[in-house]
Every structure is written in structure tokens, then in C-alpha cells.
Amino acid sequence: MNTFYHTNLPPHLRILKDEIEGYAREYGLDFYETIFEVVDADDLNEIAAYGGFPTRYPHWSFGMSYEELKKGYDYGLSKIYEMVINNDPCYAYLMRCNHTVDQKLVMAHVYGHCDFFKNNAYFSHTNRKMMDEIANHGARIRGYAERFGEDEVEAFLDRCMSVDDLIDIHSVAIRRRGEHSRYDFNEQSGEEDPHANRFKSKDYMEDYINPPERMRQDEETARHKRDSKPDRGFPEEPEKDVLLFMIEHAPLKPWQRDILSIIRDEAYYFYPQAQTKILNEGWASFWHSTIMTQKALEPAELIDYADHHSGTMATSGKRLNPYKVGIELLRDVEERWNRGQFGPEYDDCDDLDTRRAWNKKLGIGREKIFEVRRVHNDITFIDTFLTPEFCVRHKLFSFNYQNQQGQFVIESREFQMVKQRLLFSLTNFGKPFIYVLNGNHRNRGELLLKHGHNGIDLKLNHARDTLVHLQKMWSRPVHLETMIDDKPTLLSFDGTDHTAQTIGESDENRRNTPAKTR
Amino acid sequence: MGQKIERDLQRFRKIVRGKVKSDLRKYISRGEMIGKKGNDLVSIPLPSIEIPQFRYGSKNSGGVGVGEGQPGQPLSNPEGEGEPKAGDQPGGHILEVELTLEELAEILGEELALPRIEPRGKANVVSEKDKYTSIRRVGPESLRHFKRTYKNALKRQISSGTYVPDDPRVVPVREDKQYRSWKVTPQPESVACIIYMMDVSGSMTDEQKEIVRIESFWIDTWIKRHYKGIERAYIVHDAVAREVDEHTFYHTRESGGTKISSAYELANKIIDSRYPPNDWNVYAFHFSDGDNWGDDVPKCLEILSKQLLPKVNLFGYGQVESPYGSGEFFDHIAELAAAEEKIVVSKVPDRDAILGSIKEFLSTGR
Ligand SMILES: [Zn+2]
Numbered sequence: 080m081n082t083f084y085h086t087n088l089p090p091h092l093r094i095l096k097d098e099i100e101g102y103a104r105e106y107g108l109d110f111y112e113t114i115f116e117v118v119d120a121d122d123l124n125e126i127a128a129y130g131g132f133p134t135r136y137p138h139w140s141f142g143m144s145y146e147e148l149k150k151g152y153d154y155g156l157s158k159i160y161e162m163v164i165n166n167d168p169c170y171a172y173l174m175r176c177n178h179t180v181d182q183k184l185v186m187a188h189v190y191g192h193c194d195f196f197k198n199n200a201y202f203s204h205t206n207r208k209m210m211d212e213i214a215n216h217g218a219r220i221r222g223y224a225e226r227f228g229e230d231e232v233e234a235f236l237d238r239c240m241s242v243d244d245l246i247d248i249h250s251v252a253i254r255r256r257g258e259h260s261r262y263d264f265n266e267q268s269g270e271e272d273p274h275a276n277r278f279k280s281k282d283y284m285e286d287y288i289n290p291p292e293r294m295r296q297d298e299e300t301a302r303h304k305r306d307s308k309p310d311r312g313f314p315e316e317p318e319k320d321v322l323l324f325m326i327e328h329a330p331l332k333p334w335q336r337d338i339l340s341i342i343r344d345e346a347y348y349f350y351p352q353a354q355t356k357i358l359n360e361g362w363a364s365f366w367h368s369t370i371m372t373q374k375a376l377e378p379a380e381l382i383d384y385a386d387h388h389s390g391t392m393a394t395s396g397k398r399l400n401p402y403k404v405g406i407e408l409l410r411d412v413e414e415r416w417n418r419g420q421f422g423p424e425y426d427d428c429d430d431l432d433t434r435r436a437w438n439k440k441l442g443i444g445r446e447k448i449f450e451v452r453r454v455h456n457d458i459t460f461i462d463t464f465l466t467p468e469f470c471v472r473h474k475l476f477s478f479n480y481q482n483q484q485g486q487f488v489i490e491s492r493e494f495q496m497v498k499q500r501l502l503f504s505l506t507n508f509g510k511p512f513i514y515v516l517n518g519n520h521r522n523r524g525e526l527l528l529k530h531g532h533n534g535i536d537l538k539l540n541h542a543r544d545t546l547v548h549l550q551k552m553w554s555r556p557v558h559l560e561t562m563i564d565d566k567p568t569l570l571s572f573d574g575t576d577h578t579a580q581t582i583g584e585s586d587e588n589r590r591n592t593p594a595k596t597r
Numbered sequence: 598m599g600q601k602i603e604r605d606l607q608r609f610r611k612i613v614r615g616k617v618k619s620d621l622r623k624y625i626s627r628g629e630m631i632g633k634k635g636n637d638l639v640s641i642p643l644p645s646i647e648i649p650q651f652r653y654g655s656k657n658s659g660g661v662g663v664g665e666g667q668p669g670q671p672l673s674n675p676e677g678e679g680e681p682k683a684g685d686q687p688g689g690h691i692l693e694v695e696l697t698l699e700e701l702a703e704i705l706g707e708e709l710a711l712p713r714i715e716p717r718g719k720a721n722v723v724s725e726k727d728k729y730t731s732i733r734r735v736g737p738e739s740l741r742h743f744k745r746t747y748k749n750a751l752k753r754q755i756s757s758g759t760y761v762p763d764d765p766r767v768v769p770v771r772e773d774k775q776y777r778s779w780k781v782t783p784q785p786e787s788v789a790c791i792i793y794m795m796d797v798s799g800s801m802t803d804e805q806k807e808i809v810r811i812e813s814f815w816i817d818t819w820i821k822r823h824y825k826g827i828e829r830a831y832i833v834h835d836a837v838a839r840e841v842d843e844h845t846f847y848h849t850r851e852s853g854g855t856k857i858s859s860a861y862e863l864a865n866k867i868i869d870s871r872y873p874p875n876d877w878n879v880y881a882f883h884f885s886d887g888d889n890w891g892d893d894v895p896k897c898l899e900i901l902s903k904q905l906l907p908k909v910n911l912f913g914y915g916q917v918e919s920p921y922g923s924g925e926f927f928d929h930i931a932e933l934a935a936a937e938e939k940i941v942v943s944k945v946p947d948r949d950a951i952l953g954s955i956k957e958f959l960s961t962g963r
Contacts, residue, residue: 233608
């Protein structure tokens with residue numbers, strides 16, 4: 080698929096690119112070299128189906144995505160405006176049939192993303208040569224398909240993709256084989272603080288960033304590890320990186336192990352993008368809007384621009400649009416820091432009129448949002464900067480599922496409520512926490528996972544189907560501790576049958592005396 | 598479209614077809630595919646094609662949305678409404694997949710092991726040579742075109758650098774394989790007509806008409822697959838018969854008695870005037886609850902064997918169960934069917950029986 084990268088930018092787009100890139104630099108954006116490819120709508124759908132990487136390994140699910148995207152495009156329901164790849168150089172795609180004003184806007188937006196990729200802390204460990212890496216992954220997997228059979232490789236990919244989200248998003252970067260020695264039984268553990276590593280957060284954030292269950296477990300296992308050396312569990316601490324655990328301990332063939340590592344590599348590469356969706360899109364939108372309205376827009380293009388811009392910012396139904404929330408919150412931050420609407424004095428002021436008129440003319444807003452783009456992810460961004468005023472102005476509300484009525488209902492417009500719901504939906508990307516408790520459960524080499532339950536039960540049919548995939552990888556029976564209707568429950572799959580048993584005793588006792596669970 | 602995505606797309610389509618096939622009985626008995634027919638496409642709800650992952654259920658869940666509304670007010674479109682979507686990658690739910698009627702017919706044919714229809718008529722001459730010139734990328738192993746497949750594999754291995762001259766093994770993968778195809782729509786000149794007849798007297802219930810509608814849809818889909826052109830005629834009857842359009846056919850209720858011969862007579866007239874059997878492959882299907890005026894039976898059988906049978910490829914009689922009717926017509930026509938291979942009779946007591954009934958009708962290959 081290298082053909083995609085041999086297209087030269089036609090002269091009129093080259094001129095545009097130079098112009099927009101110039102503005103971006105004037106504003107202080109800082110990015111790797113950016114290469115624009117001009118493609119047709121159909122190519123763009125294909126590239127998007129592969130998550131931006133046309134050389135990606137073969138799998139039917141990409142065909143499925145493609146069909147969805149194509150249908151959306153053909154029916155005029157959706158259109159991909161922009162696609163940027165975090166890589167050095169950055170790659171971005173322009174749709175051939177777009178008007179000049181659209182091309183300008185997309186370019187400006189792209190430079191925002193490229194700056195974000197390069198400078199945001201959560202991207203600092205991503206592979207900047209991912210274009211090559213993914214082509215290499217694709218070649219390896221195609222090679223395995225030739226040697227070991229396409230159906231077999233595809234079936235294994237299905238299993239891997241079923242668990243590709245079970246990585247440790249709290250780790251700074253992907254742990255490499257050999258870099259760590261967690262399961263090295265000769266390891267001398269040094270001085271360890273029994274207080275688990277804790278992401279700094281405010282009290283009400285605690286639940287989201289550091290699930291109490293996990294904190295407790297971490298501390299407990301750390302103490303356990305220190306006090307009773309000989310009685311080590313396996314793993315010693317609950318392992319959030321389930322993929323790594325499988326790579327190291329599941330009875331896989333070498334090619335399977337390699338494929339699973341590929342899936343894990345790609346998962347770690349992609350997760351910062353999910354982690355910063357609001358901020359990243361907000362940042363890119365902030366810059367396309369700033370560059371377009373202040374510099375690049377010809378008067379005649381105004382209508383088209385307004386059209387396109389409001390198209391991206393539109394909210395469908397009552398859905399929260401990350402572009403919209405992101406750009407508005409950034410604008411809000413910029414303005415507040417320009418006017419000095421922050422700090423103890425401002426926070427303590429109760430008079431609404433005084434607050435509204437507050438202006439210390441500090442003019443440090445731009446500086447502030449550059450800092451925000453450097454150090455924040457969506458959770459910390461929302462946590463730090465969402466204000467009651469913002470929620471009212473943008474009509475945010477929280478909703479919840481009414482179990483009886485079987486539908487979602489507006490719950491509240493109260494600030495703390497909205498904020499909590501929003502943070503929860505961003506925590507772990509809105510996915511449940513799953514970790515490995517024991518790889519030698521019941522002393523029979525069975526796999527015991529735990530769902531860190533935080534108020535919401537798992538979707539059971541999916542959980543069972545996922546256990547099937549895990550069991551095929553692990554070979555021995557697999558179990559998942561979870562809660563169903565407030566009852567601790569053990570879901571098991573032994574290769575033939577599913578069972579769900581209510582766990583009689585508390586988790587606490589259970590984990591300390593695993594023998595009792597028999 | 599790039600070759601690469603084409604391959605992944607074909608693979609996906611194959612999985613879809615496999616799922617539809619394995620759930621065919623369910624889809625048929627629920628009548629899910631009908632009524633969504635637009636042009637030549639059928640939409641099918643297929644929720645289970647996603648790759649499963651650990652996910653939250655709806656219970657106790659929530660999120661944040663924007664806009665007007667008071668607390669307590671339901672969100673118009675509950676599914677995922679307002680939830681910030683995590684993840685940059687496309688994909689997710691496919692709730693509806695589309696199949697062409699042709700694909701659907703093939704699934705039906707495979708699942709029921711239906712013989713392909715051999716149309717008759719003068720326009721049927723197609724030379725043997727034509728039959729196998731078509732090459733496809735999917736097909737049964739028995740029809741694999743070895744030379745082409747091998748050549749493809751070789752080409753691919755050379756270009757991808759996996760061909761080692763010292764170890765000249767060539768291993769074909771799915772994308773290399775090519776098959777001789779029987780697909781060439783056989784006898785492209787042939788045309789067919791299907792005459793549907795139904796008893797609409799008071800004893801037929803709505804549920805029974807629905808069964809007829811579902812069964813007819815599948816019969817139609819299969820027969821259509823084998824002909825270049827197809828026409829249809831619809832006859833409803835109680836004591837008298839009349840020709841109607843498709844919609845009226847399924848939505849008429851009469852209160853009179855039942856004289857099946859009236860429908861057979863009208864069918865015969867329609868064939869003579871519009872579908873001369875020399876030019877047309879004629880199919881006739883009659884659905885009833887088996888209730889008929891006693892003295893009408895001999896007349897029915899007479900018209901059937903003397904007039905209709907010589908002119909049709911196939912005459913199908915499907916009897917739905919009726920709480921009111923005697924159902925005795927079945928025995929009479931079954932007797933005739935035993936001697937006449939062009940007649941197929943089938944009972945369709947409920948929706949679950951539709952699939953078996955379709956198989957009975959279409960297993961003749963006529
Ligand atoms: Zn963007």
C-alpha cells in the first residue's frame with residue numbers, strides 16, 4: 080500500500096500548505112514534518128477502517144469498519160473530515176474533492192493535532208515510527224497466515240482483539256519484555272513504600288483515578304509481599320496488563336505470542352489518543368478556528384467555513400461532542416487566565432457580579448492553554464478546569480439509566496453530578512477494570528481474573544463470550560470475579576460450559592485464603 | 598477500492614453469510630427479512646458479529662449530555678445517547694447488514710441443499726464451453742482452478758519476496774484461489790412466471806396469510822435467482838376467483854364459501870393468454886387451509902391434471918392449518934401428487950415449518 084505515499088501534493092495545495100504551516104508556526108505550534116496525502120473518499124474510508132494505517136494486518140473487522148464508513152458516506156450520513164497519524168513525520172490525508180476552504184481548514188486542524196502529538200505528555204512514549212512498525216506488524220502477520228493457515232491466524236486474532244483493551248493504562252509506557260522482572264522469583268525487592276503508587280488527585284477524584292478496590296489490593300499485596308516472602312502469589316500483585324500476563328504465561332506457540340505482542344504494542348500506541356480525545360480535538364479545533372478566522376480566510380469563503388466549522392461542532396441529539404467541549408473549555412481557560420479568574424481570591428469571591436466582571440488583565444491565557452496541552456489528559460483537564468458556570472452556559476446535564484423503565488433519563492444539572500458522570504465515563508475509557516489475580520488458581524493452573532466493580536455490572540453476554548476467547552488462549556479453565564445484582568459472583572468457563580456461582584464469602588477472605596474457594 | 602480492504606471486506610461478508618445461514622430458520626420463521634426489501638437489497642439485523650469485550654451493562658449506568666430538558670425527562674434515543682465516545686478507532690456496532698437477494702438465495706440453496714433449477718424451453722441452449730469460462734474467487738474446492746491458483750500464488754510470493762528459488766514451495770492462500778464457476782446465470786434467455794393463488798375465505802387467519810407471505814418470499818427469491826426475467830400473477834379466491842396485485846393478495850378477506858376450482862380455472866386462463874409455456878417457465882403455488890366444497894374436488898383435480906400440469910414446471914400446494922377448516926383437500930391432491938411428479942404438496946402448520954416446506958417445494962430442481 081505504499082502507493083498512498085507517493086502522491087505529490089498538487090501545486091495549489093502545496094501553496095496552501097506552506098501558507099497554513101507558516102501561520103501555525105507564527106502562533107507557536109511545534110510539530111514534526113507533516114506530509115499531506117491527497118486521496119479519494121473511498122481511499123479515506125479504507126485508511127480510516129485500518130485506524131489510519133493502510134498497511135495494517137489483515138482482519139475481517141477492518142472490512143466491517145470499511146463497510147460501515149462507506150455506507151455512512153454513501154448515504155450522506157457521515158464523512159471523515161480529517162485523519163492524522165501520530166508519527167514522525169506526521170501523515171495526514173486530504174480528500175481530493177474538498178473545496179479549497181475545506182482543505183485550508185483541515186490543514187490548520189491537522190497542525191493542531193501534530194503539535195499535540197509532539198508535545199502532550201501522554202504521547203511522549205508513543206512510537207514515532209509507527210508507520211513503519213505497523214507495516215512490519217502487517218508483514219509478520221501475513222507471513223504467519225501463509226505458514227500456519229489463514230483461518231487459524233484469523234481465529235487467533237479474534238481472540239487477541241477480544242482482550243486488546245486489557246492493558247495497564249496507569250503505567251507510564253508499555254513495559255517491554257526483559258525490562259521488568261516482576262515474575263523473577265529471585266528478585267530482591269528493595270525498600271518499597273507500602274503505599275501504592277498513587278496518581279495525585281483530589282478527594283472526589285479518588286474513585287475514578289485510583290479505584291479504592293485496587294488501591295487496597297495494591298497496598299495489601301505490597302505488605303503481603305514484604306511480610307511473607309515464601310507465600311508469593313502468581314502474579315504477586317494484581318496484574319492490570321492482562322495482555323502482558325498472557326504473553327508471558329499462556330501456553331502459546333511462538334507465532335501466537337508474537338501476534339499477541341503486536342496487538343499489545345498497537346493498543347499501547349493507540350490508547351493516548353483515546354485518553355486525550357476531548358483535549359486533542361479541542362486543541363486542533365481551537366487552532367483551525369483561530370488560524371482560519373484571524374489569518375487564512377478569504378471573505379468569500381466565510382459562508383463555507385462557517386458551514387463546515389459548525390458541522391464539526393454540531394451535537395447530534397443530546398450527545399456530547401468532544402470537539403465542542405474541548406474547544407469551548409480551552410477558550411474558557413484562555414479567557415479566565417487572561418482576566419485572572421482563578422486562584423484563592425477569585426475562588427473565595429461569592430458575589431456573582433464581581434466574579435463576572437473580574438478582570439486583572441493578566442493576559443496569560445495563551446500561555447496557560449499551551450501548558451494545558453502539554454500536561455493534561457481528558458480526565459485531569461475536565462477535573463481541573465470544568466466550572467459550574469461552564470456547565471450552565473453549555474447546558475450540560477447528567478443522565479442515568481432507569482432500570483425499571485429501561486431507558487436513559489436526564490438526571491441532574493447540578494455541577495458535581497455532571498462532573499462526576501463525565502469523569503466516570505472517561506475513566507479507563509469508560510471500560511471496566513479487569514486484572515489478573517491468579518495464574519495458578521486452585522493450584523490447577525487455572526486463570527482467575529477480577530473485575531474491579533465500581534457500581535455498574537458487566538454486560539453478561541459479552542463477558543461470557545470474552546471468557547471463551549481467554550480460555551482458548553489460556554487452555555485451562557478461566558474465572559472472573561465480578562458482582563451481579565450486588566452479589567459477588569464467579570463467572571467461569573472451562574472450555575465447554577459456562578457457570579456463574581455466587582461467592583459465599585467476602586472478597587477479602589477469599590483472596591487471603593485461596594484454598595477455601597474449592 | 599484497494600485490494601487489501603477488498604479482501605478483508607470479502608472475509609467479513611463471508612462471516613455474515615455464515616451467520617445468516619446458521620440462523621436461517623430463525624430469520625425465516627420471524628419473517629425478519631421481508632418488508633425491508635428495497636431494490637435488490639435486504640437488511641438483516643445481526644447484533645452478534647462484534648468482537649466481544651468486557652463492557653459495562655446499562656443498569657446503573659449514565660453519562661453526560663448537552664441541551665434542554667428537565668431532570669426526569671427521557672432521552673429520545675437512549676442507546677449510548679450523550680455518552681462521550683472513547684477510542685479513536687472506527688468500528689463498533691453493526692446492527693444491520695445488507696445482503697443482495699442473490700446472496701440470500703445462495704444461502705438458502707446451500708443451507709437446504711437445493712438442486713439448481715434446470716429451466717426448460719427453447720431458449721435454454723447454452724454450450725458446455727460457456728458454462729465454465731467464468732472464474733471466481735470463491736467456490737467449492739472441487740471446482741478449484743489449479744493452474745490459475747498456482748500462478749497467483751507464485752506471483753504473490755515473488756512480489757512479496759517470500760518465494761525462495763532453492764525451496765520453490767508455493768503455498769496458495771485464500772486470496773490466490775480461483776474457482777471455475779457454475780455461477781454463469783444459466784440460460785440467460787429464460788424467463789419465468791410465478792402464479793400465486795390463495796384462499797381468502799373467512800377461515801384463513803392473518804397468521805396463516807403471514808406464513809404464506811414468508812414462504813412465498815423465499816420461493817420467489819430462489820426461483821428468481823435462476824431466470825433472467827420473472828413475472829408474477831396473484832389470484833385470490835373464495836367461491837369465485839379474481840386476479841389482484843401483490844398488496845391486495847395479502848390483505849383481502851372474503852366471507853364466502855370456498856371453491857378452489859375457480860382459482861385453477863383462472864390460472865389456466867392467465868397462462869393461456871399471457872404465459873404460453875413454449876416461451877415461459879411457469880410455476881404455480883396454491884395456499885389454502887384445505888377447506889373446499891365437497892363436490893368441487895373432482896373438478897379441481899380434473900383441471901389440474903388435464904389443463905395445468907402440462908403447462909407448468911411445478912405446481913405446489915401448501916396447506917396451512919386452520920382451526921375451522923377440515924383440511925381434507927390435502928388428501929385428495931396428495932393422491933394425485935403421488936402419480937404426478939410435477940405436483941408437490943406440503944403442510945405448513947406453523948412458522949417453524951416454513952423452512953421444511955420450502956425445501957419440499959424446491960427440492961425437485963424444476
Ligand atoms: Zn481532529
